[in-house]
Amino acid sequence: MKTILDLTSRKKFHPINQKSIKVLLGCSFLAALIGLGATLAANININSGPVEFGQGVAQTVSCSEGETLTITPHSSFTNVEGDGSFYLSSVTVAGIPAACSGNDFIFSFYGESSNTKLNLDSRGTQDTPYVYFTVADGVGSASAFTKPASGGAFSTSDVSATGFTLTILHSAATADSVYKMTLETRVNVGGATSLGGDGGDxxxxxxxxxxxxxxxxxxxxxxxxxxxxxxxxxxxxxxxxxxxxxxxxxxxxxxxxxxxxxxxxxxxxxxxxxxxxxxxxxxxxxxxxxxxxxxxxxxxxxxxxxxxxxxxxxxxxENGHYYQWVEDSVTWLGAFNAITGSSISYSGNLRGDIISTGLNSSRNSCPYSFNGLCGYFATVTTAEENAYINQKVGGQQVWLGGSDRSSQGSWVWADDRAPEYNVLFSNYSASATYAAWNGNEPNCYGSDCGAFNEPALQMLAGDNGLWNNFSENGWEDHYMGYIVEYGDSPADSAVTxxxxxxxxxxxxxx
Ligand SMILES: [Ca+2]
Ligand SMILES: [Ca+2]
CATH class of the missing domain: 2.60.120 (Jelly Rolls)
Structure with a gap:
């Protein structure tokens, strides 16, 4: 939500002419410093009347919940041969309440009547700086986002937990051209970890x-x-x-x-x-x-x-999940044990010892964790996700987290830390959800599917990411790496x- 800090002009201002400025500067450097902005530069109107440069005005903004903060514009003199002018040089914002942490402060400056914002950079068009302000551990931080054609038109300084100063490094706005200023606030998307940028074209x-x-x-x-x-x-x-x-x-x-x-x-x-x-x-x-x-x-x-x-x-x-390719050379059971912390050994019993008998429920830790997320044996539920993994492993073969141990031909996601745990994704008759089986897969080896069946889900080598069911126990040298997925697990803790x-x-x- 954007709320305009109502800074409207109510009084036309007539700046002191340049001749007067020169005279005063010539008389006393000290006088010039004291008078800087206060008497020599143009006023800007902030809400309730003309406010001079160097003088703060208390305002509330949308994030401040009724508490006031103080905005103080400043000008400075730039001397050039034969002339020289006062320019809008900085704005100090003080007394920012904690509720405004994580907000952008957007500054705009206008002349007397035009809707066009004043150009703030003598090297190009820079008209809307904004400052991203946060407070963490009682220490404030502020970043002035600018349009980078000029290689930095604005900076921040004097940053505290309650304020900052925005400096206009190459101001093109003469002080007597500034009639109005607006300060808007908006919640910065993503809070303290956001990227800058306003998403413009x-x-x-x-x-x-x-x-x-x-x-x-x-x-x-x-x-x-x-x-x-x-x-x-x-x-x-x-x-x-x-x-x-x-x-x-x-x-x-x-x-x-x-x-x-x-x-x-x-x-x-x-x-x-x-x-x-x-x-x-x-x-x-x-x-x-x-x-x-x-x-x-x-x-x-x-x-x-x-x-x-x-x-x-x-x-x-696409889905906000992370994927870790563990470039190991293990069986599917080896991958399952590594990801889940289980210790299942192949005993000749190909059935029922992961899902239906609850061995997986003995899992009480997340051996693979990342940024508070509990890693699980990858579940592939869309063609996009399948293609993504295939691309990221460079077309190499990898184990995925599917199994039909519990019921021959009924393929489910086997890791109970996965959001799709025990969801049926394929059976022999049809894909229950998404599956990317290669032709004639899933199959069994030999005539007796009970003896050498293939209960492990593998993404085949190649660029199309097709699936095969394979032996899970190393029979016939079935060793490869595996994919750990992070995101939306019920075992996730708070992410940093x-x-x-x-x-x-x-x-x-x-
Ligand atoms: Ca997934
Ligand atoms: Ca197969």
Whole structure:
């Protein structure tokens, strides 16, 4: 919800002319400092009447629940040969109540009557800075998001748990041109872990097609992360076209299953690194729209990395789940035991010892955990999810979490920590839900399905992700890696950071 801090003009202001300014400055430097804004610069009207630069005005905003905060605009003098002017230079916001933590403060400045916002950057058009403000552990943080064509038009300083100062680094708004200011607040999507960026369009014209476009060079606000203390993971997915980032940024590594984005390009890229390195990478992210038309999108997700050993977990924006490919060489039972903490050994009894007799219920821990999520033997419930896993393992064969141990031919998801535990997904007659069986699968080996049956679900090698049922116990050398999935398990605990996605919609001119 957006509430305008009602800052409307009620009184026309007539600034002191430039001649008077020069005279006073010439007389006394001290006088100029004292008078800065207070008498020499234009007023701005904030709600109840003219308020001068340097003088704070108490206001309430939508997030403040009736508590007032104080907004103070400042101006400063820029001298040039033969002339010089006062410019709008900064705005201090103080007394921000705790309820406003996690909000964006959006600043706009106007002249006397035009609806066009004043340009705030002498190097280009910069008219709407906003500051993302959070408080954690009693310490405030603020990030000024700006339009990056100018390489940083705004900054924040004097940040405390209750306020900050937004500085306009290259102001183009002379003080006597500023008549009105609005300050709006909005809840920042994703709270303390959000990406910056306002989701605006990046204009792409025909003349720019077939070249690499910096996502951060047009009207799009910079993509930036804030609120993280440890390494984070970024996954960016373009609906069309190619993405890549600067290969000269130190401290980045590629997420397993994603093409190396460091200087290469791909439709999906994933990388992890420190918040600083990530912001450098996001700043450098480029997009090649070759072959695209209409309105392609780029969805960029930031999420927690977890421990360093978790860096190779891929994120699927389609369902918000994470997938870990454990490149081991084990039987299906070995994978099941590793994921569930069970200790089932093959005893010749191929039936009934996982699901129906409740051995799985002995599980009381999550050997694979990530960011508060309990890992489970992967469940594949859509073609998209199947294709995703197949792509991320590079077409290699892997075990999935399906089994028909309990009832021959009735295939269910076997891990009780999976959200689809014991859900029937296939039987011999038809797929109960989604299944991707290869031709003639599932089958049995030999004439007696009870002797050497194949109760383990395998994704076959190859690029189509088709399924086979296989022996689960190593018979005939059935060893391979397996997939651990994270997300929506009933055993999940609170996540440290929920993934946050911002989608940029591009507009390619016809
Ligand atoms: Ca799943
Ligand atoms: Ca088979």
């Amino acid at each position: 990046v204009p792409i014209t025909n003349s720019l097609l077939n070249v690499n476009l910096a996502l951060t060079s047009a009207s799009q606000d910079i993509l930036e992360i804030s609120g993280y203390r440890n390494d984070v993971r970024i996954v960016a997915v373009a609906s069309c076209g190619l993405l890549f980032i600067d290969d000269a940024i130190p401290g980045l590594s590629t997420v397993l299953g994603y093409q190396d984005p460091l200087g290469l390009s791909a439709t999906e890229i994933g990388f992890v690194g420190s918040p600083t390195a990530i912001n450098q990478a996001l700043d450098s992210m480029m997009y090649d729209p070759t072959g695209c038309s209409g309105s392609p999108t780029i969805a960029t997700t930031v999420s927690d990395t977890g421990s360093s050993s978790d860096a190779n977990i891929a994120f699927n924006p 950071y929920a993934p946050v996605t911002r989608t940029i919609t591009l507009a390619i001119a016809p």
